[in-house]
Structure formats: structure tokens, C-alpha cells
Amino acid sequence: MAMNRIQFQQGMSLPEFMRTFGTEEQCAQAVFLARWPEGFRCPRCQSSAHCRIGPGGRLYQCNACHHQTSLIAGTLFASTKLPLTTWFLALYLISQAKTGLSSLALRRQLGVSYPTAWLMHHKIMDAMAQRDSTHRLHGAVQLDDAYLGGERSGGKVGRGSENKVPFVAAVSLSEEGNPLYVKLARLSGFTSQAVGDWARAALVPGTMVTSDGLGCFAAVTDAGCLHSPIVVGQRKPRDLPEFTWVNTVLGNLKTTLAGAFHAFDYAKYAGSYLAAFAYRFNRRFDLRGLVARLVIDVVRAKPKALRSVRQAELHC
Numbered sequence: 001m002a003m004n005r006i007q008f009q010q011g012m013s014l015p016e017f018m019r020t021f022g023t024e025e026q027c028a029q030a031v032f033l034a035r036w037p038e039g040f041r042c043p044r045c046q047s048s049a050h051c052r053i054g055p056g057g058r059l060y061q062c063n064a065c066h067h068q069t070s071l072i073a074g075t076l077f078a079s080t081k082l083p084l085t086t087w088f089l090a091l092y093l094i095s096q097a098k099t100g101l102s103s104l105a106l107r108r109q110l111g112v113s114y115p116t117a118w119l120m121h122h123k124i125m126d127a128m129a130q131r132d133s134t135h136r137l138h139g140a141v142q143l144d145d146a147y148l149g150g151e152r153s154g155g156k157v158g159r160g161s162e163n164k165v166p167f168v169a170a171v172s173l174s175e176e177g178n179p180l181y182v183k184l185a186r187l188s189g190f191t192s193q194a195v196g197d198w199a200r201a202a203l204v205p206g207t208m209v210t211s212d213g214l215g216c217f218a219a220v221t222d223a224g225c226l227h228s229p230i231v232v233g234q235r236k237p238r239d240l241p242e243f244t245w246v247n248t249v250l251g252n253l254k255t256t257l258a259g260a261f262h263a264f265d266y267a268k269y270a271g272s273y274l275a276a277f278a279y280r281f282n283r284r285f286d287l288r289g290l291v292a293r294l295v296i297d298v299v300r301a302k303p304k305a306l307r308s309v310r311q312a313e314l315h316c
């Protein structure tokens with residue numbers, strides 16, 4: 001699909017969203033289906049036999065082990081005082097915003113406090129990061145280095161600059177040379193160790209990686225990948241066809257960060273914003289279906305990682 005066909009997708013209209021997820025009951029049903037697609041399963045013993053107890057049947061009690069759980073216990077919504085409809089509206093807005101949505105915009109749209117909007121935003125971004133971390137790229141991959149922070153966010157500002165957050169951008173290509181999936185990941189630095197660790201988590205062994213001549217990129221071979229360095233010399237990688245798509249992604253990222261997010265604490269939150277951008281990019285072919293997919297990914301996100309989001313909140 002050409003990029004302009006992606007840009008002109010209709011997405012899900014607000015009336016359609018309201019018809020699908022406009023009531024608390026509809027949202028609860030969607031959470032139930034995402035959590036227990038084959039019917040209720042006790043989180044402790046996996047038994048399906050249960051009864052509903054408490055006000056409005058809010059609690060599910062396992063007939064086998066008598067463990068009690070609620071629909072949202074153990075999920076990202078667990079400690080919330082907000083109705084599910086507010087959370088779903090946040091998921092809708094985040095999924096449909098073509099150039100990203102800031103916590104500030106979320107606060108305005110949802111009518112909640114800024115700390116609440118910030119926490120919702122970061123929990124949702126964390127769920128997006130968790131989901132995408134289960135996939136690795138394979139085939140032909142374009143790889144480039146970039147920095148967040150400074151005046152040219154998302155672009156190259158000189159390797160080794162201080163007060164910048166280094167990250168790598170990788171784009172896998174189809175046999176026809178079209179972009180498929182991206183990975184954007186913060187690195188501790190452009191070192192062989194960091195690139196090797198990243199490649200083991202992000203690339204399937206045997207992946208053919210094309211990069212410029214930056215020495216640390218050779219470490220992708222430590223992860224069983226093949227490496228084809230292109231020496232760019234005096235030219236800029238953006239001028240070379242070998243780097244067309246990774247440069248396009250970096251350009252889109254720059255636009256998103258400049259337009260929607262302005263400044264945020266790059267040192268602390270770069271990973272979240274990069275992962276959220278990649279999540280949306282990787283699902284760009286189905287903007288309309290993205291809301292329902294995001295609901296599932298958010299409901300299934302692991303609470304373990306959410307604790308670190310709350311920790312981060314204490315420092316914001």
C-alpha cells in the first residue's frame with residue numbers, strides 16, 4: 001500500500017466509536033472478551049466454573065478454588081476510579097491521532113486532571129511497547145542511528161552529542177522493497193555491546209542488515225545476523241536509496257514529536273514514546289481496526305511493567 005493510501009484511510013469515526021464503545025456495558029464486554037476470549041478462566045487455577053457475586057455481580061468467584069476476581073483486577077485498569085468509557089475514549093484518541101497525541105491534549109479531550117491523563121497515556125504506551133516487544137524483525141532491514149532531544153529531534157545531530165538520547169531505527173522491507181515493520185529502541189550508547197544486545201532482542205538470526213559504516217553496527221553479527229555496511233563518505237545517508245525508508249520513518253517521527261509532544265523528558269521517557277510511535281506505524285494499514293486491537297493489547301498487558309510506570313509517575 002502506498003503511503004498516501006495509508007494517510008487517506010478513513011479510520012474509525014467518532015459516531016462509530018460511540019456506537020461500539022459508548023457505554024460502560026459495551027466497554028466491559030470488550031474487556032471480558034479480550035481477557036477471556038473462550039469464557040471466564042480463574043486467574044489462580046484456570047477453572048471455568050464460576051459464579052457472580054457482590055453488587056451488580058461485579059466479582060467473579062471460582063467454584064473450584066473460591067478465588068475472587070473482578071473484570072479489571074490484574075489489568076492496567078485495576079486501580080482506576082475512572083469509568084471504562086473514559087479509558088476507551090483515551091484508547092480511541094491515541095489510536096486515531098495520525099501524528100500522535102500528547103498527555104496535555106488527552107487531558108483536554110477527556111476532561112481529567114493532567115496527572116491522570118499523564119498516567120493513562122504512559123500506561124497505554126507501556127502496553128503498546130510490551131506488545132511490540134514480542135515481535136522481531138526479519139528479512140531485509142535498514143538500520144540507522146539517531147538522537148532524541150535538542151533542536152532536531154528524531155534527526156541526526158552529530159554522534160556522541162551530550163544530553164541527547166541515542167536510539168536506533170530499523171525498518172524491515174518486503175521483497176518488493178516496501179516498508180513492513182519498524183523497531184525504534186533507545187540504546188545506552190552506540191557501542192558494540194548495546195547494538196549486539198538490541199539485535200538479539202529485535203532481530204531474527206539471519207536478518208540481512210544494511211547500515212551506514214558506523215562501527216558498532218557490525219555487532220548485529222553477534223546476534224547471528226548478516227551485515228552490509230554502506231560507506232556513505234561525504235554524502236548523507238538520507239541521500240542514498242539504501243536508506244530511503246528508515247529516513248522516511250525518522251522524518252515521520254520528527255514531525256510527530258515536534259507537532260504533538262513538544263518537549264518531554266527524553267532521558268526518562270524516550271523508550272515509551274518511541275515504542276508508541278512504532279506500534280502505530282506497524283499497524284498503519286488498519287487504522288479503523290486499531291481501536292479494537294489496542295483494547296486487546298492493553299487488557300493483556302502485564303501488570304509487572306505497569307509498576308515501573310507508576311514509579312516513573314512519582315518522579316514526574
Ligand SMILES: [Zn+2]
Binds near residue numbers: 043046047066
Ligand atoms: Zn480457581
